Amino acid sequence: MSGDLPSAARIISIAEENTRVKTFVLDAETQAQPGQFAMVWLPGVDEKPFSLVDDHPLTFTIARVGLFTRQVHALHVGDRLWWRGPFGRGFEIRETDGVHLLIGGGYGAAPLVFLARRLRAAGQRVVAIIGAKTKTELLLETRFAAMGCTVIVATEDGSAGVRGLATDVAWNVAQQETVAAVYACGPEGMLSAVELLCTGRHLPGQVSREGYMRCGLGVCGSCHYGPWLVCRDGPVFATNSE
Ligand SMILES: Cc1cc2nc3c(=O)[nH]c(=O)nc-3n(C[C@H](O)[C@H](O)[C@H](O)COP(=O)(O)OP(=O)(O)OC[C@H]3O[C@@H](n4cnc5c(N)ncnc54)[C@H](O)[C@@H]3O)c2cc1C
Ligand code: FES
Numbered sequence: 382m383s384g385d386l387p388s389a390a391r392i393i394s395i396a397e398e399n400t401r402v403k404t405f406v407l408d409a410e411t412q413a414q415p416g417q418f419a420m421v422w423l424p425g426v427d428e429k430p431f432s433l434v435d436d437h438p439l440t441f442t443i444a445r446v447g448l449f450t451r452q453v454h455a456l457h458v459g460d461r462l463w464w465r466g467p468f469g470r471g472f473e474i475r476e477t478d479g480v481h482l483l484i485g486g487g488y489g490a491a492p493l494v495f496l497a498r499r500l501r502a503a504g505q506r507v508v509a510i511i512g513a514k515t516k517t518e519l520l521l522e523t524r525f526a527a528m529g530c531t532v533i534v535a536t537e538d539g540s541a542g543v544r545g546l547a548t549d550v551a552w553n554v555a556q557q558e559t560v561a562a563v564y565a566c567g568p569e570g571m572l573s574a575v576e577l578l579c580t581g582r583h584l585p586g587q588v589s590r591e592g593y594m595r596c597g598l599g600v601c602g603s604c605h606y607g608p609w610l611v612c613r614d615g616p617v618f619a620t621n622s623e
Contacts, residue, residue, distance in 0.1 A: 414471030420434025479561035486567025586620035
């Protein structure tokens with residue numbers, strides 16, 4: 382735990398996941414639940430929340446989107462990043478019969494890698510459905526396979542795996558398998574479809590949502606989602622919490 386003040390850490394490795402996304406491993410560690418996030422700070426630039434891909438060593442997978450993430454992508458091995466956390470409520474692991482169905486879209490796959498690692502360490506069966514618009518935007522699918530998860534890739538244009546939405550694939554899996562629990566992270570449209578799946582099939586589900594964060598501590602109020610603060614009450618919410 383780095384507390385409320387940012388701690389400095391050095392980047393010990395950088396992996397290019399695709400043309401827009403890199404994974405940064407830091408010479409720092411913490412104790413976290415999958416789904417929790419840390420606030421990453423570059424002095425003079427900004428501070429933004431990122432899901433933990435691992436807590437030991439501390440690892441983030443970061444998509445290049447705007448000013449802050451462009452600056453992070455310009456860093457090299459040996460450069461410093463500052464972080465504080467972990468914050469928020471992560472995924473609760475249900476060790477019950479059946480497969481654990483993980484559904485990820487975009488960098489939403491990042492916290493699910495951490496979750497899959499914990500589930501596999503607990504001897505659980507994991508099916509990971511990784512969705513993207515097209516093959517070049519697929520993210521982290523090989524990490525799930527390396528952990529012994531069953532991986533199903535879905536692309537909207539059919540350039541890799543099944544053509545269609547990850548959530549459509551999830552309906553098929555839920556028809557064929559006993560599902561212990563559903564866990565999802567990705568764009569809002571995907572999360573709404575996951576909620577419909579969980580309601581329709583009476584499955585316990587948890588989804589990780591985004592909010593606009595400043596403090597990460599439940600103080601500034603910038604991350605409202607309905608009656609909740611995403612940084613304090615989430616980012617992981619049960620699908621029946623509305
Ligand atoms: C709990 C939580 C966990 C997060 N985990 C991760 C993570 O693991 N990896 C990661 O890369 N990001 C993650 N994010 C998002 C991250 O915090 C930043 O918001 C994002 O990286 C953009 O920051 P930026 O300053 O580079 O871009 P900004 O300057 O904020 O955005 C630049 C432009 O891109 C648009 N934009 C912003 N975000 C996106 C997006 N996701 N897709 C498309 N357009 C966008 C904005 O509307 C704006 O027009 C997470 C956010 C939250 C709340
Ligand atoms: S980020 Fe400040 S209250 Fe959530």
